[in-house]
Amino acid sequence: MKGSVYKRPNGWEFRHDIDPDPLTGRRRTTSRGGFATKTEANREMRKSILAHEEGRRVDRSRRTVTEFLDEWIVAVRPSLRPSTWSKYRTYCDSYIKPVIGNTALQELTPVRINLLYAHLLTSGRRHQRTNQGAGLSPGSVAVVHRVLHRALRDAVRWNYLVRNPSDDVERPKLDRRVPTVWTKEQLRTFVDHVRGDRLYALYLVAITTGLRRGALVGLRRHDVDLDAGTLSSSRPRIVVDNKAVDGEHKTDSAYRPLVLDPVTAKALRVHVDRWEQERTEFGFTTDLLFCWPDGTGIHPDTVTDWFQAHAKSAGLPVIRLHDVRHSYATAALKSGVHPKIVSERLGHASVAFTLAYYSHVIPGMDAEAAGAIAGLILGTGETPEDTDVRGSVRTEAETPLIDEEE
Template sequence: MARGSVRKHDGGWGYRIDLGPDPATGKRRQASRQGFATKREAETALRDVTSSMRDGVVPTRSVRTLGDFLDEWLELQRDRLRPTTWHSYGHAVTRIKAGLGRSKLQALAPLQLEHFYAELLASGGRTGKPLSPKTVRNTHTVLRKALADAERLGLVGRNPAAAANPPSDVRVEQSTWSSDELRTFLDSVRADRLHAAFVLLATTGMRRGEVLGLRWSDLDFDGGGLAVSNTLTTVGTGLVTGPPKTSRSRRQIFLDEGTLSVLREHRRQQNEERLSVGPAWNGSVDYVFTDELGEPVHPDAFSRSFRRRVAEVDLPVIRLHDLRHSYATLALKAGVHPKVVSERLGHATIGVTLDLYSHVTPSIARDAADVVASRILGDGDDWHHGRGV
């Protein structure tokens, strides 16, 4: 029976366990690990190791570093992840290796990881600038996934990231435009060749990549809608096209007659451009939104164009993605059912929608209270005069 003990060490907690004699040399073997924030964490880790020993699953002692493991692990994910996801994992791995890459994989402890997260928050950016809590949480998520695989493969006895606490998820209030502000902006870009793209973003809440990946074959003018079945995104400086990330993102969106009219006019103008440039037009992919030669619009260039246009009008400064938030906020305030808004946005669940736009739900609740009470009590004056009794 393995024997172990827990003790306080250098401001934290750790454990030591007797592994029994080495089968080859007969010498006594011990394993120890430090860096747990609490005694309970150390005791839990000790129980896990003891249980693994009883089951005959004890990781072979190794000097492999975290950096070496992450390099190997990331390469294995290349064919398992979407290119954009794999690229973002690569950024996280780069950050982790910069701070913890030389640490022994089997010696990592939760407290060490929490110190690392604190360093990222303080000065973890490329230029020494603080990273946002969201970025640090994403880094933690990648590290936790990687170490979960290390545990599954028997390289470590326990996933230390599972016991480490990442920074709190600080929710930043969304910046949005009112309906009047949206109308002012759309009027100001009426002459822009991508005016229809801005209208589509504003009236559907679609994502940037979904709009730029839209093909004419995805549009159904007779049925009054479109299919979100393709996206155009970036990996580094290159463009990547492919299906939406999740099944809920693949969806049908009904369009209002005003938006359909704008898209019809956009198609007419694009046909004129195609005829004017002749063979120079790239017709290999039938994108709805292109440059003057039929090439796809680069997402970053589209965002830069939006920023320039916003700077030209007297409106609050928002990001291109905030057009999506503006649509959702206006829809909910207008009384559109959250389930419908959730489906149009392509959210995984209605809960995601309600959580993201929790600042809108109090007004919805107040409206619901007024509507239901008016049905029950009738007009307020009638009630106060005793006619509702």
């Protein structure tokens, strides 16, 4: 196939032959423009020619990015979790379509996508709060990239594009965010402060198991086995379009049963007794364990608001409810609990993820391990007792709060 590259007012353009019209045999060509340099136009022309020769034919179209995304978001909905789909739609509507939505899909280039990311980082925030900059965080722009890359990948599969232009962009660089956590003393202070609260058991479960917010709010009566002292979240409650709905856990391991420590098990028993009394009194049929007295489900965001209000009134640093999960993991790792056990209790997909995410905890553990191993080999210190990891799985879970009840 023959082709040429031309300089246009808006950049460089290529044009090359494609298969002749099957009916008339007349010559046909395809073109694409908007390239910053001649070299880039030549490279894309060679890719286009190769794609046609391999049988992947992309018909010329003036379909815009907005038109494509509107089609795409409907098509992918059955394959996504409701919360993921809602996030994809929000990012498309809020950050992609307002900036590059009028661009023809086939004229979308890596340069234009890079400019989109630069714009979002400097002035992309739609609702600016006090002490917030005008730009989105690198993390938010990274989500924009994931959404756009996924959409354009599907455009290639649907033969709307020859290749994915987001493959060649400069991805936003993320700063490693160390989770904000409470110390053991701060966790105890919070527990003392909420001891008489209606959701005392929920807060205690969060602190002593590290369950995610959705799993906490979504706990059902049948999820808790008071005789065995275990709980297993069957279906979390998540927020989609500001509404609380039933969702799915992120990983299969999140459905694991968790052994409860005696303090938490006792608090849950008290809560269940009150729940059953209210169920009889009000006649509600819901099986949600943490609900209003009439059985109405509590919105997850409401639980977060209450949690943060309690933290403030207790004189503690105000953190996210999800940061209690990080506090649990950090305390467990620092106390010497085997990372595999911590990973399983948190419901992570692998212990590798746990170690990578909580790498900020590892340096102190590494120093302790160095001294212990040297002492064992060189006889310069006390030899730590052997630990049976399997035994730690079978025994009852411990909690730093246990001494408060004895």
